[in-house]
Amino acid sequence: xxxxxxxxxxxxxxxxxxxxxxxxxxxxxxxxxxxxxxxxxxxxxxxxxxxxxxxxxxxxxxxxxxxxxxxxxxxxxxxxxxxxxxxxxxxxxxxxxxxxxxxxxxxxxxxxxxxxxxxxxxxxxxxxxxxxxxxxxxxxxxxxxxxxxxxxxxxxxxxxxxxxxxxxxxxxxxxxxxxxxxxxxxxxxxxxxxxxxxxxxxxxxxxxxxxxxxxxxxxxxxxxxxxxxxxxxxxxxxxxxxxxxxxxxxxxxxxxxxxxxxxxxxxxxxxxxxxxxxxxxxxxxxxxxxxxxxxxxxxxxxxxxxxxxxxxx
Amino acid sequence: xxxxxxxxxxxxxxxxxxxxxxxxxxxxxxxxxxxxxxxxxxxxxxxxxxxxxxxxxxxxxxxxxxxxxxxxxxxxxxxxxxxxxxxxxxxxxxxxxxxxxxxxxxxxxxxxxxxxxxxxxxxxxxxxxxxxxxxxxxxxxxxxxxxxxxxxxxxxxxxxxxxxxxxxxxxxxxxxxxxxxxxxxxxxxxxxxxxxxxxxxxxxxxxxxxxxxxxxxxxxxxxxxxxxxxxxxxxxxxxxxxxxxxxxxxxxxxxxxxxxxxxxxxxxxxxxxxxxxxxxxxxxxxxxxxxxxxxxxxxxxxxxxxxxxxxxx
Numbered sequence: 001x002x003x004x005x006x007x008x009x010x011x012x013x014x015x016x017x018x019x020x021x022x023x024x025x026x027x028x029x030x031x032x033x034x035x036x037x038x039x040x041x042x043x044x045x046x047x048x049x050x051x052x053x054x055x056x057x058x059x060x061x062x063x064x065x066x067x068x069x070x071x072x073x074x075x076x077x078x079x080x081x082x083x084x085x086x087x088x089x090x091x092x093x094x095x096x097x098x099x100x101x102x103x104x105x106x107x108x109x110x111x112x113x114x115x116x117x118x119x120x121x122x123x124x125x126x127x128x129x130x131x132x133x134x135x136x137x138x139x140x141x142x143x144x145x146x147x148x149x150x151x152x153x154x155x156x157x158x159x160x161x162x163x164x165x166x167x168x169x170x171x172x173x174x175x176x177x178x179x180x181x182x183x184x185x186x187x188x189x190x191x192x193x194x195x196x197x198x199x200x201x202x203x204x205x206x207x208x209x210x211x212x213x214x215x216x217x218x219x220x221x222x223x224x225x226x227x228x229x230x231x232x233x234x235x236x237x238x239x240x241x242x243x244x245x246x247x248x249x250x251x252x253x254x255x256x257x258x259x260x261x262x263x264x265x266x267x268x269x270x271x272x273x274x275x276x277x278x279x280x281x282x283x284x285x286x287x288x289x290x291x292x293x294x295x296x297x298x299x300x301x302x303x304x305x306x307x308x309x310x311x312x313x
Numbered sequence: 314x315x316x317x318x319x320x321x322x323x324x325x326x327x328x329x330x331x332x333x334x335x336x337x338x339x340x341x342x343x344x345x346x347x348x349x350x351x352x353x354x355x356x357x358x359x360x361x362x363x364x365x366x367x368x369x370x371x372x373x374x375x376x377x378x379x380x381x382x383x384x385x386x387x388x389x390x391x392x393x394x395x396x397x398x399x400x401x402x403x404x405x406x407x408x409x410x411x412x413x414x415x416x417x418x419x420x421x422x423x424x425x426x427x428x429x430x431x432x433x434x435x436x437x438x439x440x441x442x443x444x445x446x447x448x449x450x451x452x453x454x455x456x457x458x459x460x461x462x463x464x465x466x467x468x469x470x471x472x473x474x475x476x477x478x479x480x481x482x483x484x485x486x487x488x489x490x491x492x493x494x495x496x497x498x499x500x501x502x503x504x505x506x507x508x509x510x511x512x513x514x515x516x517x518x519x520x521x522x523x524x525x526x527x528x529x530x531x532x533x534x535x536x537x538x539x540x541x542x543x544x545x546x547x548x549x550x551x552x553x554x555x556x557x558x559x560x561x562x563x564x565x566x567x568x569x570x571x572x573x574x575x576x577x578x579x580x581x582x583x584x585x586x587x588x589x590x591x592x593x594x595x596x597x598x599x600x601x602x603x604x605x606x607x608x609x610x611x612x613x614x615x616x617x618x619x620x621x622x623x624x625x626x
Binding site: 002003005007037039040041042043044046049051053055057059066068070072073074077080082084085086087088090092094095096097098099102104 | 315316318320350352353354355356357359362364366368370372379381383385386387390393395397398399400401403405407408409410411412415417
């Protein structure tokens with residue numbers, strides 16, 4: 001029997017955001033409890049084509065499947081009229097090693113697990129009565145973070161801060177289609193929201209820590225390489241609760257690491273994001289809370305497994 | 314567009330052994346000339362299921378495609394009635410990063426490149442008038458090595474030495490179907506052939522160096538892990554020409570490494586197998602020559618690329 005291949009359309013019409021959120025919640029808890037593993041990835045560089053290839057594997061202990069994810073980025077492709085990123089996910093049985101399926105997902109599952117983690121943690125760490133969300137960034141992640149958070153709690157207003165008005169307006173229109181009340185906002189106004197999610201590729205902080213109000217929560221999801229930085233160290237200094245999705249990763253290449261190296265907080269000041277999904281956070285009304293998410297590779301395995309189960313139903 | 318998947322039947326009916334041999338010859342030469350690269354592989358272990366997963370990538374500099382190969386071995390699968398090994402090869406454009414195809418080959422391409430390398434090197438290093446071949450081992454590799462060598466030169470007799478008569482006879486029958494004159498042989502008789510290929514999973518040498526005659530050539534292809542060992546150090550001591558497909562690998566986990574550590578030869582006594590494919594070997598009539606092949610990962614890329622070109626024709 002041939003290995004089955006499922007494409008983007010198959011996946012999108014089969015899996016609900018609720019299923020993604022539940023899977024990622026379980027996966028983050030498993031990760032916090034040490035029940036995941038991610039071997040060192042395989043890297044290749046293609047300097048002449050301005051490209052690279054990363055192969056990452058992940059598994060959740062005891063889960064029926066693991067995944068091997070191939071992702072390429074060839075950054076001159078736009079000149080050829082083709083997307084810069086490509087890739088696929090192989091779902092492999094952890095019991096027999098049989099390759100159960102290829103998910104030709106074009107990076108969708110990675111986007112989904114990133115969005116789900118951001119929405120779940122923002123929901124868990126924000127004040128129960130927080131209703132105003134600000135998103136920094138205007139890309140796919142900014143949209144998914146807002147719409148998925150709105151599945152978890154009431155969001156009355158979305159303030160969108162982007163670098164270009166064109167893209168900012170476009171995201172507001174997309175959010176309107178999802179039934180959300182969204183409008184462009186200046187950085188200072190956005191930073192004053194109840195809940196803030198940054199989803200940019202920024203290399204210098206996108207907001208001023210002094211603009212963040214007491215009682216607010218901030219989640220950063222864009223800092224995934226050492227040279228990137230979305231959240232200022234001063235924000236971590238003000239924070240009473242700091243969550244990281246993976247302590248070592250966040251120290252190595254997250255905003256938390258920048259803050260620790262700047263002396264704004266200590267290396268042991270964070271708690272595992274997954275722990276906060278197990279029980280409601282007992283946060284003082286006036287506390288500022290911060291989450292630094294760098295991406296948990298083992299969630300790929302959890303999510304791909306859920307997706308495959310749905311596809312094979 | 315979905316990524317196309319080609320299965321074993323597609324591959325077997327599209328590609329000829331001549332195309333495999335030509336591709337592997339070019340690849341071994343490229344490897345000898347330093348025009349290949351193989352990043353450190355990714356490993357996962359599943360001790361509870363007696364399984365492991367290896368992900369290997371390879372490329373030939375300047376080639377249009379590279380490969381990412383996923384291979385699993387779950388050694389209790391036979392109890393479940395399913396094969397122990399599974400895997401697939403992804404062919405990726407080295408120009409744009411697009412995944413061009415999935416070759417659901419069940420390990421066929423790895424078997425082919427191993428067989429082609431053995432046949433090519435045995436042909437290149439043996440005396441022009443050598444016609445008697447001995448194979449140690451009775452598996453798929455033993456069969457392929459004999460039949461493909463017979464495509465490159467006249468083989469009048471194949472002596473088969475195996476541990477069980479049943480399997481030895483079965484291989485002789487298979488070779489008869491390929492038009493080869495094959496018969497079972499004792500180890501001592503097999504070791505006295507003009508050309509010897511060992512294709513076993515032995516952990517102690519399968520032949521006695523004193524039984525090998527002057528003028529003979531011996532190729533070992535089965536030693537691919539440190540605990541394996543097919544060829545005795547004394548054979549390397551007697552050899553006037555020693556070829557390795559990859560110097561560092563053969564030192565690390567090949568028969569050559571065993572011989573060097575035993576003091577039977579020196580670490581600099583080998584030459585690159587690919588060099589011997591560029592020009593006929595000028596070997597004395599009475600010389601003993603030895604080749605230690607541990608497998609060149611970049612050949613996966615070369616062969617998968619050739620296969621895909623044929624499939625897309």
